[in-house]
Amino acid sequence: MHAASREALAAAELxxxxxxxxxxxxxxxxxxEELFAVVRLLIDEHALRRAVSDPASEPQAREGLxxxxxxxxVGEGTLKVLSAAVTARWSSARELLDGxxxxxxxxxxxxxxxxxxxxxxxxxxxxxxxIIAGQAELAQVLGGSGGNAAGKAALVxxxxxxxxxxxxxxxxxxxxxxPRGRDIVAGLEELTAVAARRRxxxxxxVRSAVELTAAQVDRLASxxxxxxxxxxxxHVEIDPAVRGGLVVKVGDEVIDGSVAGQLDQxxxxxxx
Numbered sequence: 001m002h003a004a005s006r007e008a009l010a011a012a013e014l015x016x017x018x019x020x021x022x023x024x025x026x027x028x029x030x031x032x033e034e035l036f037a038v039v040r041l042l043i044d045e046h047a048l049r050r051a052v053s054d055p056a057s058e059p060q061a062r063e064g065l066x067x068x069x070x071x072x073x074v075g076e077g078t079l080k081v082l083s084a085a086v087t088a089r090w091s092s093a094r095e096l097l098d099g100x101x102x103x104x105x106x107x108x109x110x111x112x113x114x115x116x117x118x119x120x121x122x123x124x125x126x127x128x129x130x131i132i133a134g135q136a137e138l139a140q141v142l143g144g145s146g147g148n149a150a151g152k153a154a155l156v157x158x159x160x161x162x163x164x165x166x167x168x169x170x171x172x173x174x175x176x177x178x179p180r181g182r183d184i185v186a187g188l189e190e191l192t193a194v195a196a197r198r199r200x201x202x203x204x205x206v207r208s209a210v211e212l213t214a215a216q217v218d219r220l221a222s223x224x225x226x227x228x229x230x231x232x233x234x235h236v237e238i239d240p241a242v243r244g245g246l247v248v249k250v251g252d253e254v255i256d257g258s259v260a261g262q263l264d265q266x267x268x269x270x271x272x
Contacts, residue, residue: 005095008088009102015084016103019077020110027077028111029166034078035104036174038070039097043178052086053096059087097180105171105191109198112167122195124168126203126235128160129188142176143184149177192235202232207239207247207258224250 001009023031042049048069052062063083071079081103090096112121132139142152156173164172175187182190189205196203204224206212212220217234224232232250239247244259256262 001095001098002091004089005091005099008085008090008096009099011088012081012085012099012103013106016081016106019080020107023077025111025114027075028107028114029170030075031077031081032104032108032111033170034074035081035100035107036170036178038074038078038082039100039104040178042093042097042100043180049093049097053090053093055089062086101174104174105194106198108167108170109195112165112195113198117165117167118195118198121165121168121171122192122233123235124160124164125171125188125192125195128164128168128172129185129192130237132188133185139184143179143182143187152176196233200231202228202230202250204232204234205249206234206236207242208236209238209240209242209244209258211238212236220246220248224248 019031020028042052048065051057051065054062063086066082066086067079070082074082082100085096085099085103090099109118109121112118132142142155153173153176156169156176160169160172171191172188175182175191176184179187193203204220206220217236220234221232224234228250234248242258242260243263245257245261246255247258247261248255256265
């Protein structure tokens with residue numbers, strides 16, 4: 001986000017925190033779902049999106065437009081958050097949508113956090129991403145920019161309804177029905193990272209030729225914490241192509257300790 005949008009998001013997050021403090025568990029779910037619904041509305045209604053993100057218009061006019069249009073359709077808490085968002089100055093309409101998505105995700109992850117289910121949500125998002133990454137046809141159906149949103153939602157329900165946390169299901173349904181140009185696997189990785197940051201942690205994506213024991217995962221987490229100076233949670237994927245050792249990706253940094261990686265490096269050295 002550009003500087004103006006970061007400031008706008010910070011102001012909206014403060015209002016969101018006020019609303020969250022007074023909301024029960026169901027209220028948090030409703031808040032997240034309603035904010036996601038507004039994102040979809042703004043995507044579909046181009047003129048409305050331009051109107052509520054136009055920095056040349058009066059903030060009070062933008063707030064009035066939102067309240068007049070949505071007062072009977074969303075709760076007062078959602079209206080308060082939307083008012084804070086649209087009266088702020090965003091660098092672009094797209095970044096306003098990014099901000100509203102971020103606010104919705106926060107409300108839902110707080111719901112999971114309150115129920116001590118944030119770990120489960122994070123793990124489910126990661127595992128679902130790995131499953132879809134391994135099934136090209138499913139990834140294409142769920143991640144394509146075209147297709148019927150209701151059909152995609154129904155497919156998600158058939159895959160995860162009753163099998164994952166409710167918050168996980170809502171986040172995944174939003175991702176596949178409103179991709180906004182995002183790849184489904186990359187989108188799930190992003191959601192996993194957002195859940196991890198909620199607990200002030202980093203995520204390490206680990207590829208291993210064999211399954212690691214719990215003790216090995218704990219030792220790896222400790223080693224990564226020493227390297228990065230913060231808690232890093234390993235998510236391990238079995239990948240026979242690694243051929244021994246580990247490949248660890250934290251953010252943009254890759255630590256390649258695999259046999260395959262070492263062979264590739266040797267080949268490059270010989271070729272050079």
